[in-house]
Amino acid sequence: xxxxxxxxxxxxxxxxxxxxxxxxxxxxxxxxxxxxxxxxxxxxxxxxxxxxxxxxxxxxxxxxxxxxxxxxxxxxxxxxxxxxxxxxxxxxxxxxxxxxxxxxxxxxxxxxxxxxxxxxxxxxxxxxxxxxxxxxxxxxxxxxxxxxxxxxxxxxxxxxxxxxxxxxxxxxxxxxxxxxxxxxxxxxxxxxxxxxxxxxxxxxxxxxxxxxxxxxxxxxxxxxxxxxxxxxxxxxxxxxxxxxxxxxxxxxxxxxxxxxxxxxxxxxxxxxxxxxxxxxxxxxxxxxxxxxxxxxxxxxxxxxxxxxxxxxxxxxxxx
Numbered sequence: 001x002x003x004x005x006x007x008x009x010x011x012x013x014x015x016x017x018x019x020x021x022x023x024x025x026x027x028x029x030x031x032x033x034x035x036x037x038x039x040x041x042x043x044x045x046x047x048x049x050x051x052x053x054x055x056x057x058x059x060x061x062x063x064x065x066x067x068x069x070x071x072x073x074x075x076x077x078x079x080x081x082x083x084x085x086x087x088x089x090x091x092x093x094x095x096x097x098x099x100x101x102x103x104x105x106x107x108x109x110x111x112x113x114x115x116x117x118x119x120x121x122x123x124x125x126x127x128x129x130x131x132x133x134x135x136x137x138x139x140x141x142x143x144x145x146x147x148x149x150x151x152x153x154x155x156x157x158x159x160x161x162x163x164x165x166x167x168x169x170x171x172x173x174x175x176x177x178x179x180x181x182x183x184x185x186x187x188x189x190x191x192x193x194x195x196x197x198x199x200x201x202x203x204x205x206x207x208x209x210x211x212x213x214x215x216x217x218x219x220x221x222x223x224x225x226x227x228x229x230x231x232x233x234x235x236x237x238x239x240x241x242x243x244x245x246x247x248x249x250x251x252x253x254x255x256x257x258x259x260x261x262x263x264x265x266x267x268x269x270x271x272x273x274x275x276x277x278x279x280x281x282x283x284x285x286x287x288x289x290x291x292x293x294x295x296x297x298x299x300x301x302x303x304x305x306x307x308x309x310x311x312x313x314x315x316x317x318x319x
Contacts, residue, residue, distance in 0.1 A: 173214045200292040
């Protein structure tokens with residue numbers, strides 16, 4: 001391919017050219033490659049999105065990728081072949097200053113741009129990845145909150161409806177994502193084995209398990225239903241529509257406010273389950289499978305180690 005030939009030319013000429021001459025040669029050869037391929041930036045972006053779609057990324061993730069990359073390319077305002085490390089570094093820095101975005105958000109942008117330009121390089125659409133020298137943004141690690149046993153019992157006791165009780169039980173015993181919960185249908189619940197299959201990120205299926213208390217409350221909730229909606233959780237009033245993510249979040253927030261429990265949201269149940277599981281000795285690989293994480297590092301970030309157990313272990317092993 002032409003790009004491979006260009007790389008060979010640059011490699012062989014490197015020893016006989018000075019820095020300025022090598023830069024001129026690179027520019028000339030890059031323009032040659034660009035005229036040869038004739039693709040526009042939008043074409044490259046769509047090809048990248050198509051590749052990510054094949055890999056199993058969700059529509060939400062694809063929209064985030066497209067928006068982030070498109071915004072960056074418009075701001076830099078150069079052809080992809082001409083974009084340099086300095087261009088991208090300046091864009092990321094100015095974005096952070098202009099928007100006041102958190103370091104986590106800025107690093108997400110860096111990560112997405114790095115993925116895009118790495119793909120361009122791997123597919124021989126560009127000669128050199130300009131993101132290689134832009135390193136991960138250092139983000140301050142904060143201890144994520146989990147629910148205490150008392151808070152979980154308070155929420156259960158504070159439920160006004162059997163639906164809310166069943167919902168809280170299912171979230172806390174399975175650790176499923178709220179997006180997975182609202183997709184569930186009644187027919188997908190295996191009460192005999194106390195398990196169900198959820199559709200996670202990237203349309204990946206996995207099996208999750210619930211406890212006996214959840215089974216009892218789910219059955220009580222379903223027995224009181226007067227609708228024929230196949231959804232596992234529906235709204236409390238006619239026409240009994242499938243409960244959406246926003247509906248779950250609003251209801252949990254209301255319960256938390258009534259009981260004076262801070263930051264009540266669905267994801268906190270997931271983090272709590274991971275923490276409790278690891279604290280009780282479940283192997284991290286099994287927790288990873290339970291939560292449906294692709295990387296074990298993600299699981300480790302979810303789970304907070306019980307400080308009391310750290311202290312006891314220190315006494316046991318160190319003195």
